[in-house]
Amino acid sequence: MESVVVVSTCIKALLFPAYRSTDFEVHRNWLAITHNLPLKEWYYEKTSQWTLDYPPFFAYFEYIISRFAMLLGLDERILELTEAGYSSDTTVWFQRSSVILSELVLVLATWRWYKAADSTVSRQQQLIIAASLIMHPGLLIVDHIHFQYNGFMYGIMLLSIVEAKKGRLLISGVIFAILLNFKHIYLYIAPAYFFYLLRAYCFETKNGHPSSFSIRRLVVLGASVVAVFALSLGPFVYMGQLPQVFARLFPFTRGLCHAYWAPNFWALWAGLDRALIIVAKKYGWTGLNEAALGAMTRGFVGDTEFAVLPSIAPMTTLILTILAQTASLVFPRLWQRPTFDNFLASLTLCGFASFLFGWHVHEKAILLILIPISLLATKSQASLRLFSILSIVGCYSLFPLLFTLPEYPIKSLVLALWTLVILPMLAHSMNTTVTAVLTTLDKIYLAGLIPVHLYTSIGHYLLFGTHRLEFLPLMIISYYTAIGVCWGWIGMVHAYLSGQLESAITPKEKAY
Structure with a gap:
């Protein structure tokens, strides 16, 4: 375990000079906001376009990092509020290092996961899973090159999951409440926590199964969660700023699709619309939405319209997300059998449904599927198959x-x-072997990633240069990986309902 951490840290340090996205300046600006301004101005500040739009706990986290920047006496401009942004070698070194150090939370969580091995899984398997998370390509791409702090927050999520595995459900719920106040994207998996904690914690157990409902436990759980939110949002409630905070956290004016289509159902919908436009022009169809022609894949984040297919409203995505979570009997099964394995599968499926059908989904949200499904990889050959397909396709979609x-x-x-x-x-x-668990169709699909990668990275530019059909490579990657992600979701729903994601032996009382 120690050697994995050392090797991982060395690799991440070597990536310091690599490309960094605008998220690098986003977080530098948040350091400046929290360092220079009083709390009451944090969610109003707009000198830079990169305004603070994460929950208060993450803002406090940025404030702590800014204090270290000041104490270390580094480049003073790191903490400068400026519209133009700022970057220097010292700034890069400091912020990249802060990502690595904050990821020690993930290291701690994976170590606790490794120690939580029981009769249903071997220590060797737990170690492999822990190593796979520490060295996860998705986290390397998103955090240590593109630049974000996902490893830190997924570490908190994993700590909560480990506590659930150990049967300490109240602590698990409190840690998850803390996580929600670091980044609100985890609301996507909150329904799984709600059903699991309500059934497995708020019901007294008898002979290893839930029996009578406990008002006392419900009050304790509710009070604990409310206390976390009070600590986070309380100051802003007191200052009358809660509407402003929520306006920053939930900018519903953004369109259905992100500038690069996340590989979900709406990528297939958008891709089909573009294909129908070609057919419509060839056969002279009338009544097309002219405003939508040429708009898709242009990097816009406003309202998303379609030329041929019906446009999608936010309420539609919400309804489809709820249906995807419930129509597959995710919650009824969890309610009937509130085991840890069912909780973990339901949590993953909640993230899956939100990623597939949610409004303005970012491609980075695929990690909300890839991280928890890693913990299911050893449950059965079916789970190993799903883990293999989704890990490869999901990480490639981040390219x-x-x-x-x-x-x-x-x-x-x-x-x-x-x-x-x-x-x-x-x-x-x-x-077993990886090839043994994959179907022939799986192998053909995964092999197809090779020509897709060769064309989108080299072939397209040899044929068209850099200024013609410049968005076609993105469309191809998004559409092809969306097929794999949707295929993986169907396979996971089937595996879940057929009991293939549950251990053959359930540790006594662990789920309760």
Whole structure:
């Protein structure tokens, strides 16, 4: 375990000079906001376009980092409020280091996961899963090149999951409430926590099964969660700023699709619309939405309209998300059998449904599926198959985040090495092979990623240069990976309902 952490840290340090996105300046600006301004001005400040739009706990986290920047006596301009932004070698070194250090939370969580091994899984398998998370290509791409703090927050999520595995459900719920106040994207998986804690914690157990409902436990759980939110939002409630905070956290004026289509159902919908436009022009169809022609894939984040297919309203995405979570019997099954395995599967499916059908989903949200499904990888050959497909496809879908030339070999090598090391090791620990658990259709689809990668990274530019059909490579990657993600969701729903994501032996009382 220690060697994995050391190697991982060295690799991440080597990535310091790599490409960094505008998120780097976003977080530098948040350091400046929290350092220079009083609390009452944090969610009103707009000198830079990169305004503070994360919940208060993350703002407090940025404030703590800013204090370290000041105490270390680094470049004073790191903490300067400026519209133009600022970057220097010292700034890069400091902020990149802060990501690595904050990710120690993930290291702690994976170590606790490793120690939580029981009769249903071997220590070897737990170690492989822990190593796969610490070296996860998705986190390397998003956090240590593109730049964010996802490893830190997924570490908090994993700590909550470990507490649930150990049967300490109240602590698990409190940690998850803390996580929600770091980043509100985790609201996507909140329904799984709600149903699980209500059934497994708020009901007294008898002979290992929930029996009578406990008002006392409900009050304790509710009070604990409210206390966390009071600590986070209380100052803003007192200052009458809660509407302003929520306006920053939930900007519903953004469109259905992000500038790069996340590989979900709406990518398929948008891709179909573009294909129908070609057909419509060829056959002279009338009544097309002229405003939508040419708008898609242009990087806009306003209202998303379609030329042929019906446009989608936010309420539609909400209804579809709820249906995707309930129509597959996620919650009824969890209610009937509130085991830890069912909770973990439901949590993953909640993230899945929100990613597939949510409004203005970012491609980085695929991690909300990839991280928890890692913990399910050893449950059965079916779970190993799903883990393999979704990990490869999901990580590949993040490649467009790194579009500069030096990062092409880096992202390709990182994903290839992780795939060739982690997946065979997990399969070997389960007395099988990766090729044995994949179907013929799976293998054909995954093999198709090779020509897709070659065309989108090299072939397209040899044929068309850099200024013609410049969004076509993004459309191809998004559409192709969306097929794989949707296929993985169907497979996971089937595996969940058929009991293939539950351990054959459930540790006594662990789920309660």
